[in-house]
Amino acid sequence: MLAKENRIAVRDPFARQLMDRYIGKRRADISALRVMENQDDFASIKRKGHNLFGSGSAYGIDAISTLGSALEKAAAQKDRKEICRLIDKLESFITHVIIT
Amino acid sequence: MADPVEKKQKMTGAFGGERLRIALLEDDEDQADLVRLWLEEAEHTISVFANGEDFLRGVRRESFDLYLLDWMLPDISGIDVLKKLRSGNKDDTPVMLATTRHEEKDIVAALEAGADDYLVKPVRRRELIARLDALCRRYGVVSDSEELDVEPYSLDLGSKTLSLRGEAISLTNREFELALFLFRQEGRAISRNHILETIWDIDSPDVSTRTVDTHISRLRKKMHVNEDNGWKLAAIYQHGYRLERITDNKKKQDQP
Numbered sequence: 001m002l003a004k005e006n007r008i009a010v011r012d013p014f015a016r017q018l019m020d021r022y023i024g025k026r027r028a029d030i031s032a033l034r035v036m037e038n039q040d041d042f043a044s045i046k047r048k049g050h051n052l053f054g055s056g057s058a059y060g061i062d063a064i065s066t067l068g069s070a071l072e073k074a075a076a077q078k079d080r081k082e083i084c085r086l087i088d089k090l091e092s093f094i095t096h097v098i099i100t
Numbered sequence: 101m102a103d104p105v106e107k108k109q110k111m112t113g114a115f116g117g118e119r120l121r122i123a124l125l126e127d128d129e130d131q132a133d134l135v136r137l138w139l140e141e142a143e144h145t146i147s148v149f150a151n152g153e154d155f156l157r158g159v160r161r162e163s164f165d166l167y168l169l170d171w172m173l174p175d176i177s178g179i180d181v182l183k184k185l186r187s188g189n190k191d192d193t194p195v196m197l198a199t200t201r202h203e204e205k206d207i208v209a210a211l212e213a214g215a216d217d218y219l220v221k222p223v224r225r226r227e228l229i230a231r232l233d234a235l236c237r238r239y240g241v242v243s244d245s246e247e248l249d250v251e252p253y254s255l256d257l258g259s260k261t262l263s264l265r266g267e268a269i270s271l272t273n274r275e276f277e278l279a280l281f282l283f284r285q286e287g288r289a290i291s292r293n294h295i296l297e298t299i300w301d302i303d304s305p306d307v308s309t310r311t312v313d314t315h316i317s318r319l320r321k322k323m324h325v326n327e328d329n330g331w332k333l334a335a336i337y338q339h340g341y342r343l344e345r346i347t348d349n350k351k352k353q354d355q356p
Binding site: 014015018021022025047050051053054055056057058059065 | 128130131133134135137172174200221222223224225
């Protein structure tokens with residue numbers, strides 16, 4: 001599902017600012033999600049997953065919606081192993097995003 | 101570099117149409133930012149509220165053409181906000197509910213609570229704009245019609261003339277636009293700021309809400325808005341105005 005390099009083209013400068021900020025906040029999500037997982041805060045993980053699902057495709061990044069949806073489900077089931085795997089995947093994706 | 105959220109950038113939208121005043125209830129900042137961008141590009145104005153209580157307070161203070169509500173919120177749900185709008189305040193502003201829920205029972209619950217349309221997230225730009233436009237056409241917020249008949253008045257949108265029982269009334273362009281706006285919003289309480297944004301350039305420093313009062317007063321006289329003609333243009337304290345038909349029941353209520 002996730003390529004090594006994820007190129008996202010944004011032409012409009014104002015939308016580009018929004019996209020830069022969106023990706024920056026997703027980077028911050030990674031550490032926040034790990035803290036939530038350590039604290040067994042499944043409700044917050046569920047909410048975060050829900051919001052990622054709602055926003056990802058709207059920003060043109062389907063992979064974030066897919067991961068968000070999976071994270072929401074894993075949190076609902078309190079499946080720590082799956083949550084950790086999904087956080088790793090999200091981190092890998094965000095690390096390799098290039099906005100052009 | 102300016103913060104994108106704070107930046108009030110107006111761009112020419114691909115979808116055109118009349119400027120709508122939209123209240124968005126969305127707790128997720130990322131989604132709210134994006135929807136704001138899309139709607140502003142389509143030349144609409146948008147007020148964003150991050151929780152249900154703020155939204156309900158906001159729509160009591162101001163009037164809007166349309167509400168766009170998220171279902172899942174941290175305080176009260178979008179459905180509960182909708183129920184409050186429709187019951188307590190009797191607010192009939194068109195409502196579109198946006199949510200990740202897509203099962204039939206959810207859609208039915210939203211429509212039964214008073215939603216006029218339903219949008220499944222993730223929201224897509226073209227679909228959102230098209231649905232908003234369709235919703236506003238359906239509820240008469242905007243219209244492609246060239247004439248508006250509101251007995252005994254008649255408005256010709258092409259020539260920008262207003263007649264009373266066939267007799268033309270001399271109005272300035274601004275007065276005509278104001279009359280048209282009020283007739284299209286018949287029965288609704290419209291805030292002064294809403295009128296300012298729609299009829300005047302909101303960014304103009306020379307225009308104050310007092311300008312609205314002056315124009316309304318002049319319009320009321322010119323159009324002979326009174327009981328004999330079956331209409332009432334009521335001032336609403338600390339809010340704005342409401343243009344309404346005077347029915348027989350209403351006349352009885354108003355009698356001492």
